[in-house]
Amino acid sequence: MRGDEAGSGALLRIEGLTKRYPTGDLALDGVDLAVPPGQVMALIGPSGAGKSTLIRCVNRLVEPTAGRIALDGQEITRLGAGALRQARRRMGMIFQEYALVERLTVMENVLSGRLGYTGFWASWFRRFPRRDIETAFRLLDRVGLAHMADKRADALSGGQRQRVGILRALMQEPALLLVDEPTASLDPKTSRQIMRLLVELCEERGLAAIINIHDVALAQQFARRIVGLRAGQIVFDGTAETLGPAALTAIYGEEDWSRTIRQVDEDETEDAEA
Amino acid sequence: MSAGLAPVFDAAAAARAWRPPPLVATPWLRWAIYLGALAYAVLAVGTLEINWARAAEGFERGLRFLGGFFPPDFVSKRDDILEGLMESLTMTVVSTVIGIALSIPVALGASRNLAPLPVYLLCRGIIAISRTFQEIIIAIVFVAMVGFGPLAGMLTLSFATIGFMAKLLAEDIEDIEASQAEAVRATGSSWFQLLAWGILPQVKPRLIGLSVYRLDINFRESAVLGLVGAGGIGDTLNTAFDRYEFDTAAAVLIIIIAIVLVCEYSSGWIRRKVQ
Numbered sequence: 001m002r003g004d005e006a007g008s009g010a011l012l013r014i015e016g017l018t019k020r021y022p023t024g025d026l027a028l029d030g031v032d033l034a035v036p037p038g039q040v041m042a043l044i045g046p047s048g049a050g051k052s053t054l055i056r057c058v059n060r061l062v063e064p065t066a067g068r069i070a071l072d073g074q075e076i077t078r079l080g081a082g083a084l085r086q087a088r089r090r091m092g093m094i095f096q097e098y099a100l101v102e103r104l105t106v107m108e109n110v111l112s113g114r115l116g117y118t119g120f121w122a123s124w125f126r127r128f129p130r131r132d133i134e135t136a137f138r139l140l141d142r143v144g145l146a147h148m149a150d151k152r153a154d155a156l157s158g159g160q161r162q163r164v165g166i167l168r169a170l171m172q173e174p175a176l177l178l179v180d181e182p183t184a185s186l187d188p189k190t191s192r193q194i195m196r197l198l199v200e201l202c203e204e205r206g207l208a209a210i211i212n213i214h215d216v217a218l219a220q221q222f223a224r225r226i227v228g229l230r231a232g233q234i235v236f237d238g239t240a241e242t243l244g245p246a247a248l249t250a251i252y253g254e255e256d257w258s259r260t261i262r263q264v265d266e267d268e269t270e271d272a273e274a
Numbered sequence: 275m276s277a278g279l280a281p282v283f284d285a286a287a288a289a290r291a292w293r294p295p296p297l298v299a300t301p302w303l304r305w306a307i308y309l310g311a312l313a314y315a316v317l318a319v320g321t322l323e324i325n326w327a328r329a330a331e332g333f334e335r336g337l338r339f340l341g342g343f344f345p346p347d348f349v350s351k352r353d354d355i356l357e358g359l360m361e362s363l364t365m366t367v368v369s370t371v372i373g374i375a376l377s378i379p380v381a382l383g384a385s386r387n388l389a390p391l392p393v394y395l396l397c398r399g400i401i402a403i404s405r406t407f408q409e410i411i412i413a414i415v416f417v418a419m420v421g422f423g424p425l426a427g428m429l430t431l432s433f434a435t436i437g438f439m440a441k442l443l444a445e446d447i448e449d450i451e452a453s454q455a456e457a458v459r460a461t462g463s464s465w466f467q468l469l470a471w472g473i474l475p476q477v478k479p480r481l482i483g484l485s486v487y488r489l490d491i492n493f494r495e496s497a498v499l500g501l502v503g504a505g506g507i508g509d510t511l512n513t514a515f516d517r518y519e520f521d522t523a524a525a526v527l528i529i530i531i532a533i534v535l536v537c538e539y540s541s542g543w544i545r546r547k548v549q
Contacts, residue, residue: 059460088462099457103475112471116462123463124470165457172461 010034011208012058012176017067019053019232027053029232031067037175038206040199042213042223042240046252050232051212055178058210059091060084071176089116092169094198096181098161100168102154106145109153109164110136113171132171139167143197159190166198170205177202177209184214191215195222216248216260342520343527351514351522358510359529361424362496365506369428370489373435380436381443382469388447397440404437409495413504424505431492431499438491442484443477450476483545490537497530 012035019028027050035041043051056062058069060076069076076087092113100109114132115123122128140146143163148156153164162182169177182198183191195211199222202209213219219226220240228236228243228251236247245257298304348355383389383397409430416426416433450473458472474481500508507530514523 061456061460085462085464088460091460093457093460095453095457097453099451099453101454101458101472101475102451103478104471108471112458112463113461115458115464115467115471118467120464120466120470123467168457168461178460 009036011037011039011072012210013068013070014058015068017054017057017069018065019050019057019062020065027232028057028064028067031229031232031234033227033234033237035176035208035210037208038202039225040202040209040211040223041225041227042211042219043227043229044213044216044219044251045229047214049229051229052180054229055093055180055210055212058176058178059088059093061093085116089172090175092172092174092177094162094165094169094177094179094182096184098158098165098185100153100156100161100164103152105150105152106140106156106164107133107136107149110140110167110171113168116172136167136171139170143167158186159194162186162190162194163197166194166201170201174207177207177211179209179211181212181214183218191218192221198222216243339520342518343524345521346524346528347519347521348525351510351519351525354510354513355507355522355526355529358500358507358526359533362493362500362506362508365424365428365431365496366489366493369431370435370485370492372428373432373488373492374439374485376432377436377439377443380440381447384440384444385447387450387452388473397444401437401441401444404433405441409434409499410502413499413502417503422503422505427496427499427504427506430504431495434495435488435492439484439488443481446477446480447473479548482548486541486544490534490541493537494530494534 012033014031014033017028017031017033018026020026029050031050031054043054045051053062057064058071058076060079064077067077071087071090074087076084079087101112104112108126111126111128111132114128117132118128137146137149140149143166145156145160145163148160153161156164166182177198179198183194186194195218198209198211201207211219211223220243224240226236226238226240226243227234228247230251235250236243238247248257248260249255296304298307380397380400383393384401386394389397412433413426413430416429420426420429454476455468455472458468463471496506497508497511500506500510501512503509507526511523511526511530514520514526
């Protein structure tokens with residue numbers, strides 16, 4: 001069931017990616033994955049399956065043990081420190097607990113997405129190009145947070161923080177978004193709003209995204225392609241519609257999946273009505 | 275396993291039978307420690323030699339000594355006091371600034387989440403050396419190296435500040451929220467940008483608080499360092515004692531107390547403000 005539709009024009013190509021932590025835990029075991037430009041892909045799997053490790057290997061916040069990762073033909077796994085920082089600019093990352101720098105303002109957090117394009121002293125004195133500040137305000141306004149620009153990040157609610165987290169990633173002008181459990185700390189309604197925002201932004205800008213997500217229903221609702229990871233190996237790769245009880249059993253193990261699937265249908269009708 | 279009725283758990287009886295766990299779980303070890311401590315205390319008290327006659331005599335002498343403090347004389351050695359005071363304040367501010375500036379790189383190196391192991395060990399070593407010796411001992415060494423005067427005091431306090439600040443700051447850096455720093459790293463920021471954007475905002479209140487606190491400590495230390503010839507108000511105090519000018523000494527002591535009080539309150543206030 002490998003999704004080979006990616007073909008040769010893949011934006012991100014992962015081959016034989018393996019990660020063994022110093023503790024001996026094998027988090028990833030020979031993962032092959034190709035993501036074409038503009039594709040929003042959900043990565044599901046049980047806790048500890050290696051989802052977080054996988055996306056952290058892509059921007060090398062975690063160093064892979066073996067395998068190759070190429071973004072736009074450029075081999076990330078071979079880059080030196082300077083070139084890696086340049087490559088990271090093209091991969092925006094969004095985190096589970098938002099990971100905003102809490103003592104900085106909302107605007108500073110959004111602008112921190114430009115750090116990779118800004119010299120140290122310019123960033124130290126917060127002298128970002130006017131164009132960047134304008135972009136930041138436009139994005140903040142779009143998510144309804146322009147009036148919060150000078151508030152400290154820890155003054156925001158969960159949903160607001162995650163919007164800021166998304167904007168920070170967008171400011172990097174990325175080609176790919178690496179999204180780690182974006183909704184794990186959010187209520188169901190806010191979760192859907194955040195996922196909708198993410199998917200909309202990806203479509204508008206032609207961004208590809210790998211979204212790690214626990215909530216199968218959300219994954220099916222918002223991502224066309226779903227990849228299932230279990231114990232560091234890809235055990236499912238297909239469209240949202242083909243993710244059935246058999247596939248879920250392959251990913252998560254034996255369980256009564258009928259209700260999970262039905263819930264998806266309800267979500268979809270509700271979404272269609274809205 | 276026989277099926278049958280499950281015995282009903284008697285919570286009241288269990289509660290009655292329950293005893294708080296002792297500090298040391300093993301009974302024989304517990305008694306050994308208690309008895310050992312008691313035996314040591316008895317023996318230790320037995321070795322003390324207290325000469326009560328000498329103590330009584332000394333008490334009287336102490337009272338006379340204190341009597342000499344009154345009334346404090348601020349006027350007759352005014353210029354000496356003023357000079358010593360300015361020297362102490364200069365020494366304090368300069369050494370605090372230099373010490374903090376040097377302690378920041380050491381603190382970064384001494385944080386296990388930032389520095390590779392060799393750098394970590396080196397910086398922890400610097401901290402350990404700086405913290406091992408009491409200021410007085412370091413001051414004696416510096417006085418021997420650069421001669422009497424405030425330069426020795428300044429070097430001493432800078433050196434001591436490094437150990438103090440670097441240790442506490444490093445501990446704070448090791449406690450930061452790793453995800454916030456990770457997020458900054460993911461933007462493609464450089465290492466210095468990571469420090470400025472991901473780490474500094476998290477440790478800044480603590481950095482400011484510690485700096486003010488250290489300024490306060492350095493002033494107090496500067497008063498003591500004069501006793502070994504490292505300049506400052508302590509020198510003035512020492513000279514006053516040597517000349518049996520207890521009234522002037524009293525004036526110096528009162529000034530030191532006043533300044534320490536001011537430092538204490540202002541540093542407390544600033545730290546509350548930034549935390």
